[in-house]
Amino acid sequence: MKTLIRNADVVLPGEIVRLDVLIEDDRIADLDPAVQIAVDETVEAGGKVLFPGVIDDQVHFREPGLTHKEDLEHATRACAKGGVTTFLEMPNTRPATISQERLLEKLALARRHSRVNYGFYIGATCDNLAELKAAKRTCGIKIFMGSSTGDLLVDEQEALEAIFAETTLPIAMHCEDEATIRTNRKRLGEITSVADHSRIRDHRAAWVATRRAMDLAHRHGHRLHVLHVSTAEEVELLKDHRKLVTAEACPHHLLFTVADYESLGTLVQMNPSLKTAEDGQALWKALRERTIHVVATDHAPHTLEEKQRPYPDSPSGLPAVENLLPLMLDQVHQGRCSLLDLADWMADAPALVWDIVGKGRIAVGYDADLVLIDMDQEKTVRNEEQLTKCGWSPWHGRTLRGWPVRTWVGGKTVYCHGVVRDDVRGSEVVYDHARGGYWATRGT
Ligand code: DOR
Numbered sequence: 001m002k003t004l005i006r007n008a009d010v011v012l013p014g015e016i017v018r019l020d021v022l023i024e025d026d027r028i029a030d031l032d033p034a035v036q037i038a039v040d041e042t043v044e045a046g047g048k049v050l051f052p053g054v055i056d057d058q059v060h061f062r063e064p065g066l067t068h069k070e071d072l073e074h075a076t077r078a079c080a081k082g083g084v085t086t087f088l089e090m091p092n093t094r095p096a097t098i099s100q101e102r103l104l105e106k107l108a109l110a111r112r113h114s115r116v117n118y119g120f121y122i123g124a125t126c127d128n129l130a131e132l133k134a135a136k137r138t139c140g141i142k143i144f145m146g147s148s149t150g151d152l153l154v155d156e157q158e159a160l161e162a163i164f165a166e167t168t169l170p171i172a173m174h175c176e177d178e179a180t181i182r183t184n185r186k187r188l189g190e191i192t193s194v195a196d197h198s199r200i201r202d203h204r205a206a207w208v209a210t211r212r213a214m215d216l217a218h219r220h221g222h223r224l225h226v227l228h229v230s231t232a233e234e235v236e237l238l239k240d241h242r243k244l245v246t247a248e249a250c251p252h253h254l255l256f257t258v259a260d261y262e263s264l265g266t267l268v269q270m271n272p273s274l275k276t277a278e279d280g281q282a283l284w285k286a287l288r289e290r291t292i293h294v295v296a297t298d299h300a301p302h303t304l305e306e307k308q309r310p311y312p313d314s315p316s317g318l319p320a321v322e323n324l325l326p327l328m329l330d331q332v333h334q335g336r337c338s339l340l341d342l343a344d345w346m347a348d349a350p351a352l353v354w355d356i357v358g359k360g361r362i363a364v365g366y367d368a369d370l371v372l373i374d375m376d377q378e379k380t381v382r383n384e385e386q387l388t389k390c391g392w393s394p395w396h397g398r399t400l401r402g403w404p405v406r407t408w409v410g411g412k413t414v415y416c417h418g419v420v421r422d423d424v425r426g427s428e429v430v431y432d433h434a435r436g437g438y439w440a441t442r443g444t
Contacts, residue, residue, distance in 0.1 A: 001023075001024070001025055001040050001041075001411065002022065002023065002024050002029070002037075002038070002039040002040050002041075003022070003023040003039060003040065003041045003042075003043060003408075003411065004020055004021070004022050004023075004033070004037065004039040004041070004042045004043070005020065005021045005022075005023070005043045005045055005050060005370075005372070006020045006042060006043065006044050006045060007020065007044065007045050007046060007047060008020075008021060008045035008047070008048060008049065008050035008372065009045075009047060009048070009049045009050065010031070010049075010050045010362055011049060011050065011051045011052065011339055011340065011343045011362065012031075012361070012362055012363070013343070013344075013348060013361050013362075013363070014340065015340075016049075016339060016340065018047070019031055019032045020032055020033060021050060021362065021370075022037065022039070023368040023370075023408070023411045024411075025411055026367060026368055026410035026411040026412075026427075027358075027365060027366070027367060027368055027411065028362060028363065028364055028365065028366050028367070028368050028370075029364065030364060031362075031363075031364060043372075043406070045372060048372050048373060048374055048375070048405065049339065049372070049373040049374075049375055050362065050370055050371070050372055050373075051083065051325075051339070051342075051343060051347075051362075051370070051371045051372075051373050052343055052347035052348070052359075052360060052361050052362050052369065052370065052371075053083065053084070053085025053086060053116075053347065053359070053367075053369030053370055053371055053407070053408070053409070054082070054083050054084045054085060054086075054324065054325055054346045054347060054371065055084075055085070055086040055087075055088075055346065055347055055350040055351055055354075055356065055359060055360060056079070056084045056086070056087045056088070056296050056297050056299070056321060056324065056346075056350075057087075057088045057139075057172075057225075057248065057294055057296045057350040057353065057354060058088065058090065058172070058227055058228070058248065058250075058296040058297065058298045058299075059075070059087045059088070059089050059090065059296075059297060059298070059299040059300075059321060060089070060090050060092060060093075060149070060298070060299060060300045060301070060317065061075040061076075061087070061089050061093075061299075062075075062093060062301065063093060063106075063109060063113075064093055064094060064095070064105070064106075064109065065093050065094025065095060066093060066094055067389075068303065068389075069301045069302050069303055069306075069389065069390055070301040070319075070388060070389045070390060071113070071389055072109055072110055072113040072114050073113045073115075074387060074388055074389035075087075075299070075301075075321065075388060075389070076113070076114045076115040076116050076118075076426070077115055077387045077420045077422075078319075078321050078322040078386070078387040078388045079115065079116045079321050079322070080115045080116055080407050080409070080414040080415040080420050080424075081322045081387055081404070081407075081415050081420060082321050082322035082323060082324055082325050082326070082404065083325040083371035083373070083404035083407050084116060084321050084322075084324065084325070085116050085117060085369035085370075085371070085407060085408075085409050085414075085426070086116060086117040086118070086119070086356070086359060086369065086426070086429060087116065087117075087118060087119070087321070088118075088119045088120070088121060088139045088350075088354060088429070089106070089118065089119070089120050089121065090121055090123075090142055091120070091121050091122060091123030091142050091152065092123065092144070092148070092149055092150030092152050093106075093150075094150075096123050096125075096150060096151075096152055097120055097121065097122055097123050098122065098123045098124075098125050098128050098131060098152075099122075099128065099131045100122075100131060100134065100135055100136065103120055103122055103135065103136075103137060103138055104137075106120045107120065107137060107428060110426075110428070111425070111428070112425075114425060114426045115409065115414050115420065115422070115424055115425065115426060116409050116414065116426040117359075117367075117369065117409060117410070117426035117427050117428070117429055118426055118427075118428060118429065119138070119139045119354070119356075119428065119429035119431075120138055120139070121138060121139055121140055121141065121142040121172060122135045122138045122140075122141055122142070122169075123141075123142050123143075123144075123152045124141050124142065124143045124144075124152070124154050124159075124163055125152065125154060126154055126156060126159045127159075129162055129163065129166060129167070132163060132166075132167045132169070133166060133167055133168075135169060137428065138169065138431075139170075139354045139356075139429065139431060140169045140170040140171060140172055140225070140354065141163065141167060141169050141170070141171045141172070142171075142172050142173075142174075143160070143163065143171060143172070143173045143174065144174045145160070145173055145174055145175055145176065145177070145178070145209050145212070145213060146174055146175065146176025146177060146178050146181060146201075146205065146209060146271065146272075147178060147181070148174060148176075148271045148316060149271075149300065149315060149316060149317060153178065155177075155178045155179075160212075160216055161216070161220075164216045164217065164219075164220035164222045165220050167222075168433070169433065170223040170224070170225060170353070170354065170355075170433070170437060171217075171222060171223065171224050171225065172224075172225045172227055173209075173213045173224060173225070173226055173227060174227055174228070174271070175206060175209035175210040175212075175213050175226055175227070175234070175272075176201055176205045176206055176209050176271060176272050177204070177205045177206075177208035177209040177212070179208075180202070180204050180205040180208055180209075181200055181201055181205050184199060184200045184201075184202055184205070185200050188200065191311070191312055192310075192311070193261075193311065194261050194265050194266050194269050194311040194314070195258065195261045196311070196312075197261075197269050197273045197274075197311065197312075197316075198258050198261075198273040198274055198275065200273070201271060201272055201273040202273075203231045203233055203275065203279075205272075206229075206230055206231045206233070206234055206272050207231060207233040207234055207237070210226055210229070210234045210237050210238070211237055213226060214226075214237060214238075214240070214245055217242075217244045217245055218242055218244065221244065222244065223244055223245075223246075223437050224244060224245045224246075225245075225246045225247065225248065225294075225353055226238065226245060226246070226247040226248065227248050227296075227298070228248060228249070228250045228253065228272055228298050229247050229248065229249055229253070229283065229286070229292055230253045230272040230273070230274075230275050230279060230283075231272075231275055231279050231282070232278060232279050232281075232282035232283075234247075235282045235283065235285075235286040235291055235292070238286065238291050238292065239291055241291075241439075243439040243443045244439070246293045246294065246349075246353050246437070246438045246439075247286075247291070247292045247293060247294070248292065248293070248294040248295070248296050249283045249286070249287060249292045249294075249295055250295070250296060250297060250298045250320075251295070251297060251320055251323075251324055251327050251328070252268065252270060252274070252298075252318060252320070252394070253272070253274070253275065253279070253280065253283055254280055254283055254284060254295075254331075255280070255327065256268050256274055256394070257274060257275065257276055257277045257279075257280055258274050258275065258276060259277070260274065261274070264394055265311075266307050266308065266309070266310075266311055266314035267307055267318065267392075267394045268318065268394055269307075269311065269314055269315075269316050269317075270298070270300065270316045270317050270318055271316040271317070284336060284337075287337070287341070287345060288337065288341070290442075293345070293349040293353065293438060294345055294346075294349045294350045294353060295324075295328065295342075295345040295346050296324075296346075296350065297320035297321050297324050298317070298320070299318075299319050299320045299321045299388075300316070300317025300318060300319070301317065301318070301319040301388055301389065301390035302315045302317055302390060303390050303391075304390065304391065304392050307392075318393075318394045319386070319388040319390055319392070319393060320393075321388070322386060322387055322388060322393075323381055323393060323395055323400070324346070325342075325346070325371070325373075325402075325403075325404055326379070326381075326400040326402055326403050326404070327395065327400060328342050328346070329342070329373065329375065329400070329401070329402025329403070330400040330401050330402055332375075332402065333375075333401050333402060343361070347359075347360045347361065348360040348361050349438065349442075352437065352438040352440075352441050352442060353437055353438045354429075354431065354437075355431045355432050355433045355434075355435045355436075355437060356429055356430070356431060357429075357430040357431065357432050358430070359429070367410060368408055368410060368411035369408065369409055369410065370407070370408040371404045371406070371407050371408075372404065372405050372406040372407075373402060373403065373404055373405065374402070374403055374405045375401070375402045376401065376402075377401070377402065377403040377405070378399055378400070378401045379399070379400060379403055380397065380398065380399045380400075381393050381395040381396055381397065381398050381399075381400065382396060382397075383396045387420070405417055409424060409426050410426065410427055412424045
């Protein structure tokens with residue numbers, strides 16, 4: 001099957017060029033092929049932007065076990081709509097993904113239900129070191145150094161030392177210091193307002209844990225990816241990356257601040273918590289300077305009923321996969337970043353961090369995971385139009401400019417002008433961990 005996408009503004013690594021792109025089966029076969037080439041389908045892009053499929057390296061899709069909140073079918077239909085062609089999913093499902101057996105079960109579920117490409121983390125516990133050492137067909141190890149949804153906490157130094165010393169897979173870390181969180185909770189006494197969430201999970205909790213994680217990475221020479229960085233102080237720590245540490249920022253920390261508790265309440269309760277406008281600015285600067293490398297969602301759906309429980313009974317987390325790209329495209333219009341920045345943060349960099357083979361950029365021989373974007377389309381985010389099973393968005397009512405209009409996964413159209421094609425399935429991500437991650441290619 002040959003498809004020719006004609007006259008697109010193609011976002012290549014480092015430049016945007018008006019080109020035709022030839023897809024042959026599941027690969028990008030040629031850029032600007034001879035005009036007389038015979039194809040099965042021609043898509044006239046009419047100057048729209050052709051963007052590499054987004055790789056979201058932090059999502060919680062809740063299957064198995066928590067499927068009243070989300071499941072692979074709903075979540076990956078939402079991905080298709082949002083231009084997310086590959087996801088890496090976290091282990092805090094029920095049961096948790098803490099063994100090879102559980103990984104294989106998840107891979108089998110995804111093979112059946114996922115509309116986009118998929119990969120899964122293996123979760124660390126205090127006593128599954130042998131599983132972590134032997135794990136295969138996984139992007140890496142997830143460690144919750146601070147407690148969050150589920151019970152995958154590892155904050156004992158001895159267990160952390162052993163994981164960093166004895167495993168080789170890259171580690172993704174949730175950095176909030178459990179002891180600081182407990183002390184803050186006790187000091188605050190009776191807690192009734194959701195704004196206290198940011199006082200309990202405060203700047204210090206994030207800084208202490210990120211410093212501790214980086215110390216482990218540096219002493220053991222182990223690759224570390226710091227998830228959802230939320231403070232200016234962590235950005236300062238990350239400057240000392242020593243070519244081992246990469247980092248991620250999420251749209252909620254880039255676009256909301258503690259002031260948003262006033263109107264959105266527990267809907268914007270998440271871990272790590274919201275911080276100040278100054279922290280947000282520091283995250284944007286860090287992304288532009290490549291001190292933070294990846295933008296990902298931490299898509300963490302809970303039902304509206306659960307979220308509307310009074311704090312602190314309300315769970316942490318919010319859904320975002322179907323709005324990540326439009327939210328960031330809107331920021332391009334606002335002059336905060338460029339399309340080239342977005343392609344780097346949301347496709348190329350995550351592919352390099354996780355050693356993903358054949359993805360992350362539009363280049364000959366790469367997988368045909370692509371998104372066609374109408375930069376001028378304006379739409380308002382509406383709860384009732386969300387494809388995520390939880391059926392709401394914290395950005396409900398926001399009008400955004402710049403939307404995906406068509407998404408290809410492995411050369412097949414999975415989404416087109418409002419319609420998800422339910423016959424398309426994604427593939428398991430292939431890793432080459434011997435490649436050595438982001439710094440092996442980008443570090444100089
Ligand atoms: O707010 C969050 N929710 N942060 C996490 O790290 C986990 C997530 C969830 O799974 O609900």
